Amino acid sequence: MKIAILGFGTVGRGTYDILQARKEALEDLGGIQVAKVLVLPKEVDRCGLDKDLVTTDYQEILDNEEISCVVEVTGAKAQGFVFMKEALERKKHVVTANKAVVSLHLEELTSLAKKNGVHFLYEAAVGGGIPVISPLKAQAKLNKIDSIEGIFNGTCNYILSNMLAKGWSYQETLKKAQDLGFAEADPTDDVEGLDTMRKLVIVSSLALGFPVLEDQVALEGIAKIQVRDINYFKKKGLKVKLLASFKRQEEAYSLLVEPALMDLNHPLYGVDREINALGLHGDFVGQLTFIGPGAGKYPTGNAIVCDLMEIANSKERAFAFGQAQGTSQNNIRASYYVSLDQGYDLPEDWVLERLDLEEGQGILTKEVFRQDLVEKIGDLREAGAGVFFARIL
Amino acid sequence: MKIAILGFGTVGRGTYDILQARKEALEDLGGIQVAKVLVLPKEVDRCGLDKDLVTTDYQEILDNEEISCVVEVTGAKAQGFVFMKEALERKKHVVTANKAVVSLHLEELTSLAKKNGVHFLYEAAVGGGIPVISPLKAQAKLNKIDSIEGIFNGTCNYILSNMLAKGWSYQETLKKAQDLGFAEADPTDDVEGLDTMRKLVIVSSLALGFPVLEDQVALEGIAKIQVRDINYFKKKGLKVKLLASFKRQEEAYSLLVEPALMDLNHPLYGVDREINALGLHGDFVGQLTFIGPGAGKYPTGNAIVCDLMEIANSKERAFAFGQAQGTSQNNIRASYYVSLDQGYDLPEDWVLERLDLEEGQGILTKEVFRQDLVEKIGDLREAGAGVFFARIL
Known part of the structure; x- marks a missing residue:
C-alpha cells in the first residue's frame, strides 16, 4: 500500500519513523510505503526528507492513482477537513489524528468513506497511543x-x-x-x-x-x-x-x-x-x-500505523452510523464539591456539609440538579466570586 | 459465516446468547449463525437447545462443508487439542478459550492454521473479556x-x-x-x-x-x-x-x-x-x-464473538511465529519480602532489614539472585518451615 503523509510535524515524523523502523514486519501485510509527504513551501528544505518524497501540492497526491491512502496530520481545522474530504472523494482511505475535525465532521466523513468504499480511521484522535x-x-x-x-x-x-x-x-x-x-x-x-x-x-x-x-x-x-x-x-x-x-x-x-x-x-x-x-x-x-x-510523537505515530495496518488487513470498508435515538439530557443530579470566595454562598437547602477550607467557603452539596448548580454558580461568578466545583463520583 | 460451538458450558452458552442477542448488528459482517452445538450424550436433553442444532458426533461437524469455523469451549485438554487440530486440518477457522491447550500447542496450532489458510484465534484464553x-x-x-x-x-x-x-x-x-x-x-x-x-x-x-x-x-x-x-x-x-x-x-x-x-x-x-x-x-x-x-459467561463469550468478528472481517489468515532468539533467563536479581516461622532464618548477609511481624521472622532482603533465594527457601520448607515470599516492585 502506498500512502501520503499530510503534514510533517511531530506526529507526521513519528509515523514516518515507525514505518521505516518496522518496514520488514509490515511486509506480510503487503508493505506500507510512504510515497509522498505534503509540507508547506518553507518546510521543503528544512524537513530533512529526500526532495523526491516531498511535495507542496496536494493535487499531485490526489492525482496519484498509486497512493491509496492519506494520513492527515496537519493539525489544521478547516484545511484538514478539506484534505480529508477530497481524499475520500477520490476513493483514498483516510487516517487522521485531527480530533477537532473528527468531532465536527464524524458523520459526514464516515458516510463519504462508506459511499466511496474506503476507510476513514482516527485511532490517534482519542487517547493518543492507547488503542481505544x-x-x-x-x-x-x-x-x-x-x-x-x-x-x-x-x-x-x-x-x-x-x-x-x-x-x-x-x-x-x-x-x-x-x-x-x-x-x-x-x-x-x-x-x-x-x-x-x-x-x-x-x-x-x-x-x-x-x-x-x-x-x-x-x-x-x-x-x-x-x-x-x-x-x-x-x-x-x-x-x-x-x-x-x-x-x-x-x-x-x-x-x-x-x-x-x-x-x-x-x-x-x-x-x-x-x-x-x-x-x-x-x-x-x-x-x-x-x-x-x-x-507524543511515537505513541501517536504508533496509533496511526495501527490504523494503516487495519486498512491493509481488512475487508470492511466503513463504520456506519444509524439514526439518532434518545435525547441528550445533561441535567443529571449529583453531589458536588463547591468552593467559593468569602462573602458568597449557595442556597442553604443545597448544603449537605460545610467544609473546613483554609480560606473561603467549602461546601459539599446534597444531590442537586447540575443545571441549577451551574446557573447559580454563573450568577456568583458574574458577581465577582471565585468559584470552583467538581462532581463527586 | 456458519459456525459450530464445541461444548455448551458457561462460555459456550455466553457465546450463543450474545450471537442471538446481537444477530442484527452482525449482519453487516455477513452474519454469524450457529449451525451446530457439540454436547455430550447426557447433555442432549438438558442443554435446552433445539434437537436439530445439537449433535454428539464431532465427525458430523467436520464433514459439514458449510461450517467454516469451530468455537472450542470444551475446557478439555487432550480432547480440546484433538478437536482444534482436526478442524484446522479440514480448513475450518478455530476460536478457543482453552488456555491450557493454547499454552502447550501455540506454535503447532498456529502453523497448522497458516498452512491451511485459516485463522486460529484465542482472545478469550487470556484476560477473559479484556481485549489483550x-x-x-x-x-x-x-x-x-x-x-x-x-x-x-x-x-x-x-x-x-x-x-x-x-x-x-x-x-x-x-x-x-x-x-x-x-x-x-x-x-x-x-x-x-x-x-x-x-x-x-x-x-x-x-x-x-x-x-x-x-x-x-x-x-x-x-x-x-x-x-x-x-x-x-x-x-x-x-x-x-x-x-x-x-x-x-x-x-x-x-x-x-x-x-x-x-x-x-x-x-x-x-x-x-x-x-x-x-x-x-x-x-x-x-x-x-x-x-x-x-x-465470566458474558465477558468471555464477548471475547469469543470479537474473534469471530475478526475472522468475518479479515484478510489475514494467520499469525506467524519466527525463530527463537535470545535465551530464557529467570535468574533475575531483586529485593524480596520473606516471612519465616520462628527458628528459621536467611543468611545474615542477605538481610537488608528485619521487619516487625506479629509472629515469625520478617525480612526485607538486599538484591539477591532469585535462584539462590528460591533454593534456600526450598531447603527451609523441606526442613518444615512455613515460608512466604514476594518480590518487591
Whole structure:
C-alpha cells in the first residue's frame, strides 16, 4: 500500500519513523510505503526528507492513482477537513489524528468513506497511543455501552496531578507545564475542556451508533481551581481529574466534561500526570479500562500505523452510523464539591456539609440538579466570586 | 459465516446468547449463525437447545462443508487439542478459550492454521473479556515489547484482595471464594499459579514472536501466604498480587509468576478482587494497561464473538511465529519480602532489614539472585518451615 503523509510535524515524523523502523514486519501485510509527504513551501528544505518524497501540492497526491491512502496530520481545522474530504472523494482511505475535525465532521466523513468504499480511521484522535477507538467500535457492536469515563487531556491531568503533588498554584503549574512542553502557549483548548469535549463527542457517537453534537456537551474546565481546593482534596485522600462522562439512562443520554473527585476505589484514581485513560461499561463485557500515553510523537505515530495496518488487513470498508435515538439530557443530579470566595454562598437547602477550607467557603452539596448548580454558580461568578466545583463520583 | 460451538458450558452458552442477542448488528459482517452445538450424550436433553442444532458426533461437524469455523469451549485438554487440530486440518477457522491447550500447542496450532489458510484465534484464553491478545499482536508488530505484567487469575486476586480487606486467613478466604463460585473445588491450577503461567506463556510468545515453553517460567503460587504477611502489607500500604512478568533484557528474557508487592504508584495497584489486567511496554507506544473482567459467561463469550468478528472481517489468515532468539533467563536479581516461622532464618548477609511481624521472622532482603533465594527457601520448607515470599516492585 502506498500512502501520503499530510503534514510533517511531530506526529507526521513519528509515523514516518515507525514505518521505516518496522518496514520488514509490515511486509506480510503487503508493505506500507510512504510515497509522498505534503509540507508547506518553507518546510521543503528544512524537513530533512529526500526532495523526491516531498511535495507542496496536494493535487499531485490526489492525482496519484498509486497512493491509496492519506494520513492527515496537519493539525489544521478547516484545511484538514478539506484534505480529508477530497481524499475520500477520490476513493483514498483516510487516517487522521485531527480530533477537532473528527468531532465536527464524524458523520459526514464516515458516510463519504462508506459511499466511496474506503476507510476513514482516527485511532490517534482519542487517547493518543492507547488503542481505544478500535476496541470501542468492536464492543459497541456487541454491547449496549452504558457509560464511558475518560481522562482525555494530558495537559489538564498533568496540571491537576502536579498541583496535588507539589502544592503549586494553578498559574505556577501551568507555567511549568508550558516550560516542559506539556502545555501549549495558548492553553485555552486544553484547560477549558474543549479538547476533552471533542474526544467525548467522538467516543459517545461510536457508543451510541449515531453522531452527537459538540453543543450537547455540558462543559466546565479546570482554570478556576485554587490551592484551597487542592489542599482539601489532599487532606481527604481524593484526586481531582477533568473527566469526560457519557452515560446512558433509559431513552436519554448525558455528556459531561467537568472536574470530578474520586477516591482510591475508582478505576481511574491512579491515572496521573500526562497519562490518559478510557473506561467503558458494556452490558455483556462489563467494565473495561484502557490506560496509556495520550500524546507524543511515537505513541501517536504508533496509533496511526495501527490504523494503516487495519486498512491493509481488512475487508470492511466503513463504520456506519444509524439514526439518532434518545435525547441528550445533561441535567443529571449529583453531589458536588463547591468552593467559593468569602462573602458568597449557595442556597442553604443545597448544603449537605460545610467544609473546613483554609480560606473561603467549602461546601459539599446534597444531590442537586447540575443545571441549577451551574446557573447559580454563573450568577456568583458574574458577581465577582471565585468559584470552583467538581462532581463527586 | 456458519459456525459450530464445541461444548455448551458457561462460555459456550455466553457465546450463543450474545450471537442471538446481537444477530442484527452482525449482519453487516455477513452474519454469524450457529449451525451446530457439540454436547455430550447426557447433555442432549438438558442443554435446552433445539434437537436439530445439537449433535454428539464431532465427525458430523467436520464433514459439514458449510461450517467454516469451530468455537472450542470444551475446557478439555487432550480432547480440546484433538478437536482444534482436526478442524484446522479440514480448513475450518478455530476460536478457543482453552488456555491450557493454547499454552502447550501455540506454535503447532498456529502453523497448522497458516498452512491451511485459516485463522486460529484465542482472545478469550487470556484476560477473559479484556481485549489483550489482539492489541498485543498489533503492538508486537510495531514495537519491541520490553515487558509485560499481568494479573491473569481472578481466583488468586480475589483471595489476596479479600485477605487484605477482611483480615481472613488463606484457608478461610479460599473456602469463601469456593462458596461464591470464585474458586474451583480443586483450586490447585489457580492458587499454585499454573493458570497464570499458561497465560504468561501465551502473551510472552506473542511479544517475542517465537514460542516460549511452560518450563521456562519460574513459578511460585499464593498458597503459602499467612495472616502475618497480610497484616504487614496492610500496615505499609502495600498490596500483594500474583504477578506474571515477562521482561526482555539485551539478548535474554525472563518469565516469572510469583507474588509481588506494589505500592500506590504501580499501575496495577487498583486491580482488586476478580479483576484481571495486562500492562505492556513497547519502545514506540510506551506503557499501555488494560483492565477488566478476567472470566465470566458474558465477558468471555464477548471475547469469543470479537474473534469471530475478526475472522468475518479479515484478510489475514494467520499469525506467524519466527525463530527463537535470545535465551530464557529467570535468574533475575531483586529485593524480596520473606516471612519465616520462628527458628528459621536467611543468611545474615542477605538481610537488608528485619521487619516487625506479629509472629515469625520478617525480612526485607538486599538484591539477591532469585535462584539462590528460591533454593534456600526450598531447603527451609523441606526442613518444615512455613515460608512466604514476594518480590518487591
